[in-house]
Amino acid sequence: MLAGLQQVVDPAELTAVVNVGDDTVLHGLHISPDLDTCTYTLAGAINPETGWGLVGESWNAMAALERYGGLTWFRLGDKDLATHLYRTHRLREGAALSTITAEITGGWDLGLRMIPVTDDPLSTVVTLAEGGTVSFQDYFVRLQHGVPITGVSFAGAEAARPAPGVIEAITEATTVVIAPSNPIVSIGPLLAVGGVRDAIAACRDRTVAVSPIIGGAALKGPADRMLRELGHDVSVVGVARLYAELAAVLVIDEIDAALADDVAAAGIRPVVAPTIMSTPERAAALGRTVLECLS
Amino acid sequence: MLAGLQQVVDPAELTAVVNVGDDTVLHGLHISPDLDTCTYTLAGAINPETGWGLVGESWNAMAALERYGGLTWFRLGDKDLATHLYRTHRLREGAALSTITAEITGGWDLGLRMIPVTDDPLSTVVTLAEGGTVSFQDYFVRLQHGVPITGVSFAGAEAARPAPGVIEAITEATTVVIAPSNPIVSIGPLLAVGGVRDAIAACRDRTVAVSPIIGGAALKGPADRMLRELGHDVSVVGVARLYAELAAVLVIDEIDAALADDVAAAGIRPVVAPTIMSTPERAAALGRTVLECLS
Numbered sequence: 231m232l233a234g235l236q237q238v239v240d241p242a243e244l245t246a247v248v249n250v251g252d253d254t255v256l257h258g259l260h261i262s263p264d265l266d267t268c269t270y271t272l273a274g275a276i277n278p279e280t281g282w283g284l285v286g287e288s289w290n291a292m293a294a295l296e297r298y299g300g301l302t303w304f305r306l307g308d309k310d311l312a313t314h315l316y317r318t319h320r321l322r323e324g325a326a327l328s329t330i331t332a333e334i335t336g337g338w339d340l341g342l343r344m345i346p347v348t349d350d351p352l353s354t355v356v357t358l359a360e361g362g363t364v365s366f367q368d369y370f371v372r373l374q375h376g377v378p379i380t381g382v383s384f385a386g387a388e389a390a391r392p393a394p395g396v397i398e399a400i401t402e403a404t405t406v407v408i409a410p411s412n413p414i415v416s417i418g419p420l421l422a423v424g425g426v427r428d429a430i431a432a433c434r435d436r437t438v439a440v441s442p443i444i445g446g447a448a449l450k451g452p453a454d455r456m457l458r459e460l461g462h463d464v465s466v467v468g469v470a471r472l473y474a475e476l477a478a479v480l481v482i483d484e485i486d487a488a489l490a491d492d493v494a495a496a497g498i499r500p501v502v503a504p505t506i507m508s509t510p511e512r513a514a515a516l517g518r519t520v521l522e523c524l525s
Numbered sequence: 526m527l528a529g530l531q532q533v534v535d536p537a538e539l540t541a542v543v544n545v546g547d548d549t550v551l552h553g554l555h556i557s558p559d560l561d562t563c564t565y566t567l568a569g570a571i572n573p574e575t576g577w578g579l580v581g582e583s584w585n586a587m588a589a590l591e592r593y594g595g596l597t598w599f600r601l602g603d604k605d606l607a608t609h610l611y612r613t614h615r616l617r618e619g620a621a622l623s624t625i626t627a628e629i630t631g632g633w634d635l636g637l638r639m640i641p642v643t644d645d646p647l648s649t650v651v652t653l654a655e656g657g658t659v660s661f662q663d664y665f666v667r668l669q670h671g672v673p674i675t676g677v678s679f680a681g682a683e684a685a686r687p688a689p690g691v692i693e694a695i696t697e698a699t700t701v702v703i704a705p706s707n708p709i710v711s712i713g714p715l716l717a718v719g720g721v722r723d724a725i726a727a728c729r730d731r732t733v734a735v736s737p738i739i740g741g742a743a744l745k746g747p748a749d750r751m752l753r754e755l756g757h758d759v760s761v762v763g764v765a766r767l768y769a770e771l772a773a774v775l776v777i778d779e780i781d782a783a784l785a786d787d788v789a790a791a792g793i794r795p796v797v798a799p800t801i802m803s804t805p806e807r808a809a810a811l812g813r814t815v816l817e818c819l820s
Contacts, residue, residue: 258553258613290583294607298632301614308603312589318553319596337593 231409231440231520232342233271234513238521241341245399247426249411250327250346251354251384251419254367256304259314260321263367264416265331265346266313273338281450284309303372328393345399347420350390354415357381359459366415375452379459382414387422392429400429406477407520408439410505412453413472414460421476430476438520439477439498440505441469445485449506465489470496479523481505481516526704526735526815527637528566529808533816536636540694542721544706545622545641546649546679546714549662551599554609555616558662559711560626560641561608568633576745579604598667623688640694642715645685649710652676654754661710670747674754677709682717687724695724701772702815703734705800707748708767709755716771725771733815734772734793735800736764740780744801760784765791774818776800776811 232246249264263282270276270284277283287307295302306314313334320330326349335344354366359378369375400406408430411417421427430437446465448454454464462468466482466489473480474497482493483505493500501523507513527541544559558577565571565579572578582602590597601609608629615625621644630639649661654673664670695701703725706712716722725732741760743749749759757763761777761784768775769792777788778800788795796818802808 255617256614257610258555258617259610260553288583288585288603290603291586291606291610294604295610298607298611298629300607300611308583308585308606309589311586311603311606312593312595315552315554315586315590316593316595319551322550322553334593 231407231411231507231513231516232268233510234507234515234517235407235520236272236342236517237510237514238517244342245395245403246342246344247347247396247399247420248331248344249416249419250348251352251415251422252366252370253353254304254365256301256306256367258318259306259311260318261304261306261314262317262327262331262346265334265344266310268344269313269335269338269340272335272340272342275338283307304367326393328395343395343399345393345395347393347396347426348390348423349393351386352390352419352423353385354419355383355385356415357383370415370452375455379456382418382456382460384419384422387419388424390423392423392425396423397425397429400426401433403433403436405521405524406430406433406437408437408473408477410440410442412442412448412451412456413469414453414456427476434476435478436524437477438479438481438501438523439469439473440481440516440520441466441483441486443469444483444505466500467492467496470498470500474498481519481523526702526706526802526808526811527563528805529802529810529812530702530815531567531637531812532805532809533812539637540690540698541637541639542642542691542694542715543626543639544711544714545643546647546710546717547661547665548648549599549660551596551601551662553613554601554606555613556599556601556609557612557622557626557641560629560639561605563639564608564630564633564635567630567635567637570633578602599662621688623690638690638694640688640690642688642691642721643685643718644688646681647685647714647718648680649714650678650680651710652678665710665747670750674751677713677751677755679714679717682714683719685718687718687720691718692720692724695721696728698728698731700816700819701725701728701732703732703768703772705735705737707737707743707746707751708764709748709751722771729771730773731819732772733774733776733796733818734764734768735776735811735815736761736778736781738764739778739800761795762787762791765793765795769793776814776818 253262277285327346355363356369357363357380359380457464466486470493480498481501487502490500503519548557572580622641650658651664652658652675752759761781765788775793776796782797785795798814
């Protein structure tokens, strides 16, 4: 979505507020998967086959770690490791994650501004149906999101303050876009940080959401199963109910055109458009749709 | 020295007590240069050109770190990084450094036992002639040991307890060998840990030191300059004075044969032998000399 928007507006006008509930510490390194995936994607350096990590990556550190029976379920490529080494070093120097993120995106010459939703600890916790809780990465990577869940919470959210610039980016934006990410574990943590949900709700008439559910399923990831397991309708109508208080418009895919009236009944204006961003051109087209649908 | 001894005694009979005063934390990773250099050397995996790091190493993480202007003066190869990732992970799990060291040496199938002198914090601090103090790695790597010093101290040494097995290894040994390492910053921290110096002194008649000074110079590293700057005689006689209370014998190189009487006058029995371990055979021969010179 960001890559699409970047093509149709001056990147200097674009601010991405990014989830850090997935952040984890492994081997003592602070890893911010969502920030890095956004950065690498916008830099054109993402591994297109996996959707995470760097293209042309080498895996010598992970391979060597197997000698010790080390922790290798979370794959960290050699070049990707540099990002975590840098972030960890700067955090230990006392720099804020938002400052470090600006340095990292600057290293990739990204034209837009990227801000972690908070500089404070925020941790997505998943409650498993079989009992007990695990961190998001345990659920998502180690367990390959293959186990049923009964709850998701965001540890630290109540105390977490929005990072500098987050609230201003929302209140001063011409358009606020809620990207077609997982509503529970990608958008959910953003909204859980104090003041963010209210800031978006206060500019609801300038906010557009894009449905991550297309034809009753998520294009990738566990969003559909998570919604179902947490009692939501796995459809654009279910998404409409989640975002009705926050957004004036919900962009839904053409395949869901028949559900437009039900979306409207849920309290949010539907806009039907192609939403599968299979090429940069389609992403740019969706970017244009999102920016124009409020006018 | 260890590689030589390993050839002439059953490795199962060999315990190496290794300096950790050089240990440092970089990028949040716990790095133990002396433990790793010993491990990689004994595993036949050391880079023979540098004397540190792994042979056949790749440098993709360090190269990628330059994008961010990251900290790259301390070179960490991709495969080498795995050792630091593993150590840091296990330390964060609460494992002792000595336990982790056994795991790492086990991963390389080393036959001998390697023990860090202490599991507690111990940090070599170098006082510069120009004023101020720096960590050992700052002095050794970042400043390339190119600046004059006026002092060396070992932060934490008074509180540090010998790691499990260290004192027993000394008191139960047939022979205690003080390797031809830098007396100030490699052997010094070992002796500074509570009880180690006394344990060696108590079995002085079973202890052999090998002089790291040959013909008035160190084969490598800054030992000669450090000794001079700290007011010691840069000769086998200077080394003899440092070790006279601890060892019954000082093995000195043939080139220093003329100084044997002065060594004896300093209170330690000289044994003259070839000490330059330029080949595995020469290292084995020195190992044999060291083990036989007490009998």
